[in-house]
Amino acid sequence: QKEVEQNSGPLSVPEGAIASLNCTYSDRVSQSFFWYRQYSGKSPELIMSIYSNGDKEDGRFTAQLNKASQYVSLLIRDSQPSDSATYLCAVNAGTASKLTFGTGTRLQVTL
Amino acid sequence: GAVVSQHPSWVICKSGTSVKIECRSLDFQATTMFWYRQFPKQSLMLMATSNEGSKATYEQGVEKDKFLINHASLTLSTLTVTSAHPEDSSFYICSATKRTSGYTDTQYFGPGTRLTVL
Numbered sequence: 001q002k003e004v005e006q007n008s009g010p011l012s013v014p015e016g017a018i019a020s021l022n023c024t025y026s027d028r029v030s031q032s033f034f035w036y037r038q039y040s041g042k043s044p045e046l047i048m049s050i051y052s053n054g055d056k057e058d059g060r061f062t063a064q065l066n067k068a069s070q071y072v073s074l075l076i077r078d079s080q081p082s083d084s085a086t087y088l089c090a091v092n093a094g095t096a097s098k099l100t101f102g103t104g105t106r107l108q109v110t111l
Numbered sequence: 112g113a114v115v116s117q118h119p120s121w122v123i124c125k126s127g128t129s130v131k132i133e134c135r136s137l138d139f140q141a142t143t144m145f146w147y148r149q150f151p152k153q154s155l156m157l158m159a160t161s162n163e164g165s166k167a168t169y170e171q172g173v174e175k176d177k178f179l180i181n182h183a184s185l186t187l188s189t190l191t192v193t194s195a196h197p198e199d200s201s202f203y204i205c206s207a208t209k210r211t212s213g214y215t216d217t218q219y220f221g222p223g224t225r226l227t228v229l
Contacts, residue, residue: 043223046218
């Protein structure tokens with residue numbers, strides 16, 4: 001069974017610090033990886049996508065992918081209280097567009 | 112851009128009635144649309160995959176006769192909850208996929224529809 005694993009948290013970081021969110025996946029043929037942010041009571045919002053090994057940066061967000069170790073991570077620099085949300089890791093195994101989601105990590109940024 | 116809308120954003124209905132939820136991709140044509148359900152403090156649960164002009168593919172345990180999906184065009188999919196009961200009360204979210212590279216689709220989510228069945 002294809003799985004995507006995340007620590008449920010909560011992960012608590014002080015304002016201004018770096019938040020590091022991790023995700024592992026079991027299906028080696030996975031090709032596309034996504035991070036979504038979901039605020040309480042709202043729908044998921046795409047934050048980052050990454051397809052190749054290495055780092056991809058977008059503003060305060062950096063996604064990191066290591067296919068050999070089957071993990072993908074999201075770093076949030078200069079964390080803000082508005083970053084407090086649940087972060088969902090999602091994996092796509094090929095041309096089919098269906099995603100496998102992790103259960104999400106709840107991030108709390110404290111003042 | 113990649114904007115997905117849903118209508119209505121919330122609905123309250125009586126037990127036994129049917130409710131239709133619309134999902135539209137506003138600025139792109141969606142190769143595929145998905146319907147999810149999410150109960151409070153729980154994970155997203157995929158209900159079905161919807162392709163234009165073909166029958167939806169339902170996940171195991173999802174009753175296709177209760178959750179009717181129609182995908183009339185590349186920008187519109189509808190979910191009808193038939194004979195709704197209180198246990199169907201949930202947050203229903205659609206997503207639409209956009210081809211973002213030669214072989215990759217990205218899912219963009221609608222804002223969700225909160226259904227309450229009395």
